[in-house]
Amino acid sequence: MTQETSKIKVGISIGDLNGIGCEIILKTFQDSRMLSFCTPVIFANTKVVSYYKKILKIPINFQGIPSADKAIDDKVNVVNLWKENIKITPGAEDKVIGEYAFKSLQAATNALKENQVDVLVTAPINKHVIQSEEFNFPGHTDYLAQEFGGESLMFMVSENLKIGLLTDHVPVKNVPEKITRKLIEQKVNTIAESLKKDFCVSVPKIAVLGINPHNGDNGVIGDEDQKVLMPTVNQLNKKGQYVFGPYAADSFFGSKNYQNFDAVIAAYHDQGLVPFKTLAFGNGVNFTAGLSKVRTSPDHGTAYEIAGKGEANHNSFEEAVFTAIKIYKNRNEYQQLTKNPLKRQGKKL
Structure with a gap:
């Protein structure tokens, strides 16, 4: 856990803004009990989050912050990555929207590198519209392998x-x-x-x-x-x-x-x-094994056909959050046991 908070900070990339990413994120954290497990940090923009909160009528409060290291416990934090307004068209493929999906992923990845968040949970992207000179990968896994090294x-x-x-x-x-x-x-x-x-x-x-x-x-x-x-x-x-x-x-x-x-x-x-x-x-x-950092995501895509309709099931995203937290804790415990063989032997007994 980072020093600024007493809970595990879960960095969340917003994914494709025309897909169901924002919906499943908001549905997951509208249950205030989730805040007892972690401190969510969404990399996007409060205007975008407000848009989906309004059209989907999701009862949730959130806090805008300038950077991940300013995250507040017991709050849903949204890092304001951009100020401009974005035209959101649920269900539509849009190269401009793909650019913002990458901005979110890049910022969340950098925050993870700098230990401003402890784990990363990624909402679904459209692998076609996100392609650019900076993101020339088949998906999240290959991009994160480049950023963190290891055998992903x-x-x-x-x-x-x-x-x-x-x-x-x-x-x-x-x-x-x-x-x-x-x-x-x-x-x-x-x-x-x-x-x-x-x-x-x-x-x-x-x-x-x-x-x-x-x-x-x-x-x-x-x-x-x-x-x-x-x-x-x-x-x-x-x-x-x-x-x-x-x-x-x-x-x-x-x-x-x-x-x-x-x-x-x-x-x-x-x-x-x-x-x-x-x-x-x-x-x-979907868990990216082999990296030095923990990254998970739901087991589905952008689901354009139901985007903006309030029909998305958030169970897999919620499970991705819980799995990231569990793996983070397991890794820390494993490292402690590895450093202390006597303690490890005692645990087995």
Whole structure:
């Protein structure tokens, strides 16, 4: 926690202003009990927040502040990043709105770097309209990896299911060439480390899904599983990692085999996110594992089709806030236990 407040400061980027980002943020913090868990710091503009408060009739009070280090406990804080008026058109794609989404993300990221906030929760962006010379990335994960370094990984998490991705925002046709032994080892190590320090799993068990249908049927439908995945999994086992697979993806979730593992690694985006969103949609969280700082987001996008209508469900965003807080606390506890092995041994007993 930062010195200026007694609570965890949650930095929040506003996302696409024509999407449901502002709505789910306001709905989350209209419950004053949330302020007992954290101090929210929204990076945007009070005029924007007032606009959505008015049209959606959300009963919430907030405090405008000049910078994150001026955040006040027991208040919903809004950092005024700009003074000009913005034309907001809920549901519309707009490159100008994309520029403001990046301003919010950039300011929130800088505040996290400078320890003015403790964690970052990002509202959904439109990956097309946010593109610019400064933001030339497939999404949040790649941008934050550049800003904070480390081996970042898109980790979809819920209470009963955690799925990491070998490749995330990559065209399906390019997936096989992207998956190398080095990449698999890197992602497995990142997930194992995250399970230990972020989710308090002392001995992680990780399942790896195959790249091809039926794991390639012994080379009949591709040989990547036999030539790349299997040897790497075996090598990781020899190094002491509890990694298993590759498993055929088509039956893995329907058979509930995922319940036997602490996490699953999918080969590509939809292989992991389709089952995750089927089993955990609305309660799942997108967590960027492998960074030195904690970042989470809801498990959905801008939802233009319902933007400005008051129909957005804020459960996933609320869960993203709680998950960021839990991970932040778990990391601090893990660091303390690592520094004090005797205390750690006593805790296990």
